[in-house]
Amino acid sequence: MQQIHPQPIPLVDLLAQYRSIKSEIDAAIEAVIAESAFVGTASNRFVRAFEAEFAAYAERPWVVACGNGTDSLEILLQAAGIGPGDEVLVPALSWIATSESVSSRGATPVFVDILPGEYTMDPLAAADRVTPKTKAMIPVHLYGNPAHMEELLALAERRHLFVIEDCAQAHGARYRGRQVGTFGHAASYSFFPGKNLGAWGDAGAMVTNDETLARRARMIAQHGQGERKHDHQIEGRNSRLDGLQAAILSVKLRHLRAWTEARRGLARRYQAQLHGFVEQMQVYPEGFESVFHLFVVELSDRDAVAAALAGEGISTGIQYPRPLPLLAAYADRGFRADDYPVADAVSRRVLSLPLYPELTAPQQDRVSASLRRARGAAVA
Ligand SMILES: *Cc1c(COP(=O)(O)O)cnc(C)c1O
Numbered sequence: 001m002q003q004i005h006p007q008p009i010p011l012v013d014l015l016a017q018y019r020s021i022k023s024e025i026d027a028a029i030e031a032v033i034a035e036s037a038f039v040g041t042a043s044n045r046f047v048r049a050f051e052a053e054f055a056a057y058a059e060r061p062w063v064v065a066c067g068n069g070t071d072s073l074e075i076l077l078q079a080a081g082i083g084p085g086d087e088v089l090v091p092a093l094s095w096i097a098t099s100e101s102v103s104s105r106g107a108t109p110v111f112v113d114i115l116p117g118e119y120t121m122d123p124l125a126a127a128d129r130v131t132p133k134t135k136a137m138i139p140v141h142l143y144g145n146p147a148h149m150e151e152l153l154a155l156a157e158r159r160h161l162f163v164i165e166d167c168a169q170a171h172g173a174r175y176r177g178r179q180v181g182t183f184g185h186a187a188s189y190s191f192f193p194g195k196n197l198g199a200w201g202d203a204g205a206m207v208t209n210d211e212t213l214a215r216r217a218r219m220i221a222q223h224g225q226g227e228r229k230h231d232h233q234i235e236g237r238n239s240r241l242d243g244l245q246a247a248i249l250s251v252k253l254r255h256l257r258a259w260t261e262a263r264r265g266l267a268r269r270y271q272a273q274l275h276g277f278v279e280q281m282q283v284y285p286e287g288f289e290s291v292f293h294l295f296v297v298e299l300s301d302r303d304a305v306a307a308a309l310a311g312e313g314i315s316t317g318i319q320y321p322r323p324l325p326l327l328a329a330y331a332d333r334g335f336r337a338d339d340y341p342v343a344d345a346v347s348r349r350v351l352s353l354p355l356y357p358e359l360t361a362p363q364q365d366r367v368s369a370s371l372r373r374a375r376g377a378a379v380a
Helices: 014-020 022-035 045-058 069-079 097-104 123-129 149-159 211-221 243-253 256-274 302-311 328-333 341-349 361-375
Strands: 062-066 087-091 108-112 134-137 162-166 186-190 204-208 295-298 350-353
Touching: 014 022, 022 045, 022 243, 045 062, 045 186, 045 204, 045 243, 062 069, 062 211, 069 097, 069 162, 069 186, 069 204, 069 211, 087 097, 097 108, 108 123, 123 149, 134 149, 149 162, 204 211, 256 295, 256 361, 302 350, 302 361, 341 350
Parallel strands: 087 108, 087 134, 134 162, 162 186
Antiparallel strands: 062 204, 186 204, 295 350
16 A cells, blocks of 8 residues: 655745745846846945845845855954954854854854743843953844843943844844844844845845944955955955845845744744643743744654654754854863753754745644644643
């Protein structure tokens, strides 16, 4: 007898997204090719147009597009004058780019534990880690959930810290009525393909309302060149947004609000379907409007549940399996798990379920049914 294999359900389905906007994307790509506008030099109209559109979306006047989200963090740190001898507060749970960008400037990342259930930087723990060398902080709006900006900004003000919001997972998230990325001195965005607004390759942007900072960031990103060609004021680097990526991002940006609403609807369905079947679902305090880059649950038997779902063709993810300070990359600094108890516990229990705007209700029902079966009985 032949066994029937149901269609696999991926964690993210970029092909489904392409199919839904194929004609718009194809036309945009053709337009770039027709003008050979491939590289994001000052005259590239596709890149400049995307910057203007993203500035309107991000509710900030200055947007500097660049090669990827990691570059945007590094360039902002450089533009702010952060370097050797300086300490920068970063959350203990994030993608390594957050801390790597600090080290690559010659500065020292200082890891701060996270809040249980919200997974963002704990403001009280952050205050404990401040020293006279602390010059900046990089709160991350992890999984699309805003960090506690009011408390973090109060600390930053008291200690004169430069604040870069890492918005790589939080395009369009809002905190107490205002968009994330508008609270700090600057914000960093990634348009990696799987992010809520994703290019078809690497891409990123820096966002600020400080014109001087924006000009400096742009100069660094284009080999230290000033207003005129061949007028190199400093040694910079090469970090540009490609014309093709800019044109693709412009198309996708027009759909981002609808996609975010779709993510929110799916998240509400998961919350209803999985209530009582997981140890912890993400907590959203009043005024914290997540954009659900990921839908994360905590499970005491995470690996067994992931294996059961995989057996039914359902992909899941772990963001992230180890807190940053416990990665091999930081072994020489001798960090211990009990210095970051929340991040350590969370990294053993988190599981990301399939969530993307094109996920259908029947697909989602299959994910929830599979998870409920794997849990056997309700836990709460
Ligand atoms: C994706 C990501 C980055 C880095 O972005 P890239 O475009 O991949 O370089 C930085 N921080 C966080 C939290 C991310 O998720």
